[in-house]
Amino acid sequence: MIMEKPLYIGQGRARAITEHDINSEIKLASEMTNSVKRSQATQKMKELGIERAKMYGWPNTYSFTKAMGEMLINNFRDGVPVVILRPSVVESSYREPFPGWIQGYRVLEPLIFNYGKGNLPGLLGDPQTVVDLIPVDMVANATMAAIARHGAAATPELNVYHIGSSSENPILLGDIFYYACGHFNSFPLPNSNNGNNPTCIKSMNFFSSLDDFSSFSMEMARQSGLLLDSTNLESNLHRILQNKSIKKTEIFIHMANLYRPYTFYKVRFNNGNTQRLHGGMSGEEMKNFGFDVERMNWEQYISNIHIPGVRKHLLKC
Incomplete structure (x- = not known):
């Protein structure tokens, strides 16, 4: 049962997500976007997102980025x-x-x-x-x-x-x-x-x-x-x-x-x-x-x- 509680930086489903991790993920995504051809960008970003989400214990990019967004809002x-x-x-x-x-x-x-x-x-x-x-x-x-x-x-x-x-x-x-x-x-x-x-x-x-x-x-x-x-x-x-x-x-x-x-x-x-x-x-x-x-x-x-x-x-x- 998932309760109606906020997510905090340093808290994750499988591995704690820190503020440094979030900034690193944003940087990694930006570098990926700039390093590939426009025609390849969408597919490459999908693959990267799934890979990074699973690394932190989230099932997909959608839920992973939602969690990061909540953490940043709460932190600042x-x-x-x-x-x-x-x-x-x-x-x-x-x-x-x-x-x-x-x-x-x-x-x-x-x-x-x-x-x-x-x-x-x-x-x-x-x-x-x-x-x-x-x-x-x-x-x-x-x-x-x-x-x-x-x-x-x-x-x-x-x-x-x-x-x-x-x-x-x-x-x-x-x-x-x-x-x-x-x-x-x-x-x-x-x-x-x-x-x-x-x-x-x-x-x-x-x-x-x-x-x-x-x-x-x-x-x-x-x-x-x-x-x-x-x-x-x-x-x-x-x-x-x-x-x-x-x-x-x-x-x-x-x-x-x-x-x-x-x-x-x-x-x-x-x-x-x-x-x-x-x-x-x-x-x-x-x-x-x-x-x-x-x-x-x-x-x-x-x-x-x-x-x-x-x-x-x-x-x-």
């Missing part, structure tokens, strides 16, 4: 009141500006919609893993509530709020794909491989090791290639289609590796401060700016709000 705030809000996986809106509003293809969407297209029959992960989701409008409302409360008090404190669901109303990875399966079988996506013929979506297969997932994925790719009617295709075209199928599978294996820190994540985020913040609001404030995640029905949200919202606002299908 010099009595200035600070509120730190840590949203979890931010997804489409629950109510405002209307249910299902979203901008950007975010954390879960590549998995959910490749599954919905029939391209991702298996996933590297534990179906019992808790996925900490939060709708974007609840994040906005909690942010305004925290600013209103501490801005008015103006005391030289640092307050931390976890805006998430894992400790109050957890949803499991397996449940997300169970709800998605029900949605896509009732409202199929146009299958990009077969024109407009819908694909029957089967239950997600979960694998506990990358080797097992890779073997399953490559076998699915080979089977897909073998199912092509080679008698009606030139051998060269048949080979090209097989290679494309295998290459697509290799991309999903790469994606599985990237998602692995989250699909096996055994951490929950305490949100007692956030609950007390919400509980201190008036009835009118709760009505207009509520963020009570405990009352959310995840099946309703995933099946009838989130997936339809992504389809309407991003995929236009």
Whole structure:
């Protein structure tokens, strides 16, 4: 259980991060940017970020740089009141500006919609893993509530709020794909491989090791290639289609590796401060700016709000 406490310089998950370390990382990143061609910079920075994050015990560059940012703010705030809000996986809106509003293809969407297209029959992960989701409008409302409360008090404190669901109303990875399966079988996506013929979506297969997932994925790719009617295709075209199928599978294996820190994540985020913040609001404030995640029905949200919202606002299908 991760508590709503500030991170201090000299504190880290696996190795203490000092002010010197932070300055060194900034310098290292700047030197890397200046030493490579512009066309190579993005990929090189990604590789460097992952390498440095893992060295300090963080799963990826995103969480590592967030931690460094918090530490620097805390170290140099010099009595200035600070509120730190840590949203979890931010997804489409629950109510405002209307249910299902979203901008950007975010954390879960590549998995959910490749599954919905029939391209991702298996996933590297534990179906019992808790996925900490939060709708974007609840994040906005909690942010305004925290600013209103501490801005008015103006005391030289640092307050931390976890805006998430894992400790109050957890949803499991397996449940997300169970709800998605029900949605896509009732409202199929146009299958990009077969024109407009819908694909029957089967239950997600979960694998506990990358080797097992890779073997399953490559076998699915080979089977897909073998199912092509080679008698009606030139051998060269048949080979090209097989290679494309295998290459697509290799991309999903790469994606599985990237998602692995989250699909096996055994951490929950305490949100007692956030609950007390919400509980201190008036009835009118709760009505207009509520963020009570405990009352959310995840099946309703995933099946009838989130997936339809992504389809309407991003995929236009």
